[in-house]
Amino acid sequence: MPPGALHSDGESGKGTCIFQGQYIIVLLCCFEKCWFHEYPGMCCSYYSAAMTKDDYKTLENIVGKSHVTWETADLLCYSYDGTRQSFMPEAVVFPANAQEVSEILQFANTAGIPVFPRGAGSGLTGGSLPTSGGIVLSTERMNQILRIDTENLVAVVEPAVVTGVFQKSVEKLGLFYPPDPASLAFSSLGGNVAENAGGPRCVKYGTTKDYILGLEVVTPTGDIITTGGQTMKGVVGYDLTKLICGSEGTLGIVTKIIIRLLPLPEARKTMLAMFHSIQGAAKAVSTIISNKIIPSCLEFIDKYTLEDPGGRRRNMEGAPDDFSCAAQDQP
Numbered sequence: 424m425p426p427g428a429l430h431s432d433g434e435s436g437k438g439t440c441i442f443q444g445q446y447i448i449v450l451l452c453c454f455e456k457c458w459f460h461e462y463p464g465m466c467c468s469y470y471s472a473a474m475t476k477d478d479y480k481t482l483e484n485i486v487g488k489s490h491v492t493w494e495t496a497d498l499l500c501y502s503y504d505g506t507r508q509s510f511m512p513e514a515v516v517f518p519a520n521a522q523e524v525s526e527i528l529q530f531a532n533t534a535g536i537p538v539f540p541r542g543a544g545s546g547l548t549g550g551s552l553p554t555s556g557g558i559v560l561s562t563e564r565m566n567q568i569l570r571i572d573t574e575n576l577v578a579v580v581e582p583a584v585v586t587g588v589f590q591k592s593v594e595k596l597g598l599f600y601p602p603d604p605a606s607l608a609f610s611s612l613g614g615n616v617a618e619n620a621g622g623p624r625c626v627k628y629g630t631t632k633d634y635i636l637g638l639e640v641v642t643p644t645g646d647i648i649t650t651g652g653q654t655m656k657g658v659v660g661y662d663l664t665k666l667i668c669g670s671e672g673t674l675g676i677v678t679k680i681i682i683r684l685l686p687l688p689e690a691r692k693t694m695l696a697m698f699h700s701i702q703g704a705a706k707a708v709s710t711i712i713s714n715k716i717i718p719s720c721l722e723f724i725d726k727y728t729l730e731d732p733g734g735r736r737r738n739m740e741g742a743p744d745d746f747s748c749a750a751q752d753q754p
């Protein structure tokens with residue numbers, strides 16, 4: 424598909440339109456662009472212009488021809504996330520490093536084109552959706568584990584490393600990365616940072632932000648900054664690392680992550696207890712914690728969840744009809 428063909432005004436470019444009120448509308452579009460300059464950001468709900476051939480050419484010059492696409496089939500693949508909503512981008516770009524990310528953001532900021540960072544697209548908040556067109560910036564080429572430092576229990580990774588792959592890599596070395604979003608088999612560490620993701624183990628271990636020591640981030644204006652460091656003690660200055668964790672891609676694009684690791688727990692036990700009532704199960708949870716036992720996760724499962732779609736119970740023969748159930752896993 425040629426650049427611009429997505430839009431009803433074809434390749435006519437930004438701020439143009441094809442009926443009599445032409446000049447008024449051109450002025451409005453200019454105003455939008457000025458507004459964007461005043462408040463540089465990576466997405467702009469006021470953007471309504473179409474990308475031009477020159478815009479696509481500029482992106483190609485930054486990342487190489489094969490790392491930018493505006494084919495409809497490709498755009499569709501990057502138009503949705505875990506929310507199952509869909510918004511078509513005008514281009515998808517695949518930078519290889521922070522320098523290329525920086526050049527893309529500088530260009531987009533000057534041209535007034537919104538940019539939407541994207542990891543694996545499994546998010547449930549809609550943050551990677553190109554709600555106003557523009558550019559989806561996929562981190563997927565930045566997918567290397569750069570270093571696992573077994574002496575200092577620190578790792579340095581690029582943002583598109585899959586969480587589960589990273590966990591397995593450190594476990595082979597006797598180390599442990601606790602955050603366990605249920606999407607860990609496919610979500611990216613960059614996406615986990617941007618969403619401050621956490622799974623059942625956060626009862627004991629906390630969420631992603633508790634394991635991020637430092638970041639390399641490209642700001643919306645294209646500056647490459649680093650936050651935090653590689654040591655547990657980092658007391659000086661504003662805590663920009665924590666600010667960026669959970670910011671859903673609105674403050675910058677994470678291009679490198681410094682991660683704190685723990686020793687791999689030597690043993691892990693899972694227990695299952697069944698209760699006649701929800702109140703009984705809830706009381707057991709507070710009793711466990713008030714006895715200073717912090718399980719890595721505590722899951723409450725109701726009887727309907729334990730039944731399969733056909734209504735038969737799995738491994739629960741003899742259980743009373745109205746049971747609830749708490750399971751605990753304690754490494």
Ligand SMILES: Cc1cc2nc3c(=O)[nH]c(=O)nc-3n(C[C@H](O)[C@H](O)[C@H](O)COP(=O)(O)OP(=O)(O)OC[C@H]3O[C@@H](n4cnc5c(N)ncnc54)[C@H](O)[C@@H]3O)c2cc1C
Nearest residue numbers: 542543544545546550605606611613614617620621672677
């Ligand atoms: C089946 C399923 C189970 C899930 N379970 C959990 C769970 O247990 N706990 C939980 O917390 N979440 C869960 N999620 C939500 C989702 O997986 C997480 O939010 C995950 O962290 C998103 O990672 P991603 O790589 O898919 O990011 P994306 O969906 O691509 O992006 C998510 C947000 O992060 C931003 N972003 C992505 N990469 C970067 C980057 N490098 N720099 C800056 N911003 C960036 C995007 O702009 C967007 O705002 C689940 C989702 C699914 C589909």
